[in-house]
Amino acid sequence: MSTVPAVPAAAPAPGATGMRSVTTADGASLAVRTDGPEDAAVTLVLAHGWTLDAGAWERHAQELAAEGRIRVVRYDQRGHGGSTDGSARPWSIDLLGEDLARVIEETAPSGPLVLGGHSMGGMTVMALAAARPGLFAERVAGVLLTSTSAGQLDPRGRKGAPLRLRALGHLESAFFGYCSRTAERSERIRTRxxxxxxxxxxxxxxxYLYGPKAAREAVLAGARMxxxxxxxxxxxxxxALMLHDKAGALGALRGVPVQIVVGTLDRLTPVAHSRRLLEELPDAQLEIEPGCGHMLLLERPEAVIGPLRRLCAGALAH
Known part of the structure; x- marks a missing residue:
C-alpha cells in the first residue's frame, strides 16, 4: 500500500494551513506544521518516532484535516527535521514530554485534545502523561499509541533475555556511543x-522496519527520512530510548480512551510491548495488524488513520 512521501521540513506540506516555530525552555526551536481550520473543535497533536520527522504523519494529517472539524498539529522532535537540538543534555524521553507540553501550550492552549505518537512519539505521550496528569484529566479526550513501548527495550538488563540479545544490546550501545563521540566523522562516513x-x-x-509486502513508495518514504x-x-x-521506563506510571491514561496499534512483524517494539501496555491500560483497545513492521503508520496508514478518526469523533461528541 502506498503512502505520501515525506515533505522536507523546510517547506510547507501541501495544503498545510501554517508553519511556525516553538521555542523550548532550553532554546531548542521546534518546527511545527498545522493543518485544518484554526477554529476547529478538536486539536490532534502528533509526535513522530526516532529518525523520522513530521512528514511521517503527512497522509494522516491531510485526510483528517480535510474533514473540516479537526485541526492537526505535528512537529519535528528536537534534533530531527527542521528542529534544533537545544542546550539540555543528556537527552531523555522526559525532555520530549516537556517539548510536547510546550507545543500544546503554544499551538493549542485551550479546547479538547487528541494525542497520537508513533514509536518514540508514543513514549513522548507517555512521558507527558506521567508528568502532567492534570492535562489529561482536563483536556485530553483520546490517545493513540502505535508501534511503541512503556520500557524494557534494553536487553542488557532484562531478566531472562537470551544471551544473543544481550550481546546485541552491548554491540548496539557501543556502536551508537562511538557515533555520538564522533558525530561529524560518522556523518561523513554515512554520506559515502x-x-x-x-x-x-x-x-x-x-x-528491518517493514513487512515483506510493503509497497516500495512506503519504504522509500521512511528510508529518505x-x-x-x-x-x-x-x-x-x-x-534515551533504552532508558525509557514508564511502566506503572501511566495512571493518567486510565481515564482516557486509548487506541493501541502494532504490526505483527514489528522488530523494534514487538507485539509483547503493546500487550504489556494493555495490561496496564485494560480499557484500551488493541489492534494488531498482520504482516506489518515497525513503520506501520507508513506501511498501512489507514490502520492508524481509522483509530485516530474514531478518537477524534469521540472528542467531538462530548
Missing amino acids: LPGPEGRVNPFLVKR IHACPMTAVADWFP
Whole structure:
C-alpha cells in the first residue's frame, strides 16, 4: 500500500494551513506544521518516532484535516527535521514530554485534545502523561499509541533475555556511543554509504522496519527520512530510548480512551510491548495488524488513520 512521501521540513506540506516555530525552555526551536481550520473543535497533536520527522504523519494529517472539524498539529522532535537540538543534555524521553507540553501550550492552549505518537512519539505521550496528569484529566479526550513501548527495550538488563540479545544490546550501545563521540566523522562516513535512491538502503530498511509486502513508495518514504536524520539525533537518542521506563506510571491514561496499534512483524517494539501496555491500560483497545513492521503508520496508514478518526469523533461528541 502506498503512502505520501515525506515533505522536507523546510517547506510547507501541501495544503498545510501554517508553519511556525516553538521555542523550548532550553532554546531548542521546534518546527511545527498545522493543518485544518484554526477554529476547529478538536486539536490532534502528533509526535513522530526516532529518525523520522513530521512528514511521517503527512497522509494522516491531510485526510483528517480535510474533514473540516479537526485541526492537526505535528512537529519535528528536537534534533530531527527542521528542529534544533537545544542546550539540555543528556537527552531523555522526559525532555520530549516537556517539548510536547510546550507545543500544546503554544499551538493549542485551550479546547479538547487528541494525542497520537508513533514509536518514540508514543513514549513522548507517555512521558507527558506521567508528568502532567492534570492535562489529561482536563483536556485530553483520546490517545493513540502505535508501534511503541512503556520500557524494557534494553536487553542488557532484562531478566531472562537470551544471551544473543544481550550481546546485541552491548554491540548496539557501543556502536551508537562511538557515533555520538564522533558525530561529524560518522556523518561523513554515512554520506559515502548507499542512500535511499539506491537498492541496498531500501532493502535493509524494508527488511528491518517493514513487512515483506510493503509497497516500495512506503519504504522509500521512511528510508529518505531516516537518511536525512542528523547523526547526532540518530546516536544521542538511542540511550534515551533504552532508558525509557514508564511502566506503572501511566495512571493518567486510565481515564482516557486509548487506541493501541502494532504490526505483527514489528522488530523494534514487538507485539509483547503493546500487550504489556494493555495490561496496564485494560480499557484500551488493541489492534494488531498482520504482516506489518515497525513503520506501520507508513506501511498501512489507514490502520492508524481509522483509530485516530474514531478518537477524534469521540472528542467531538462530548
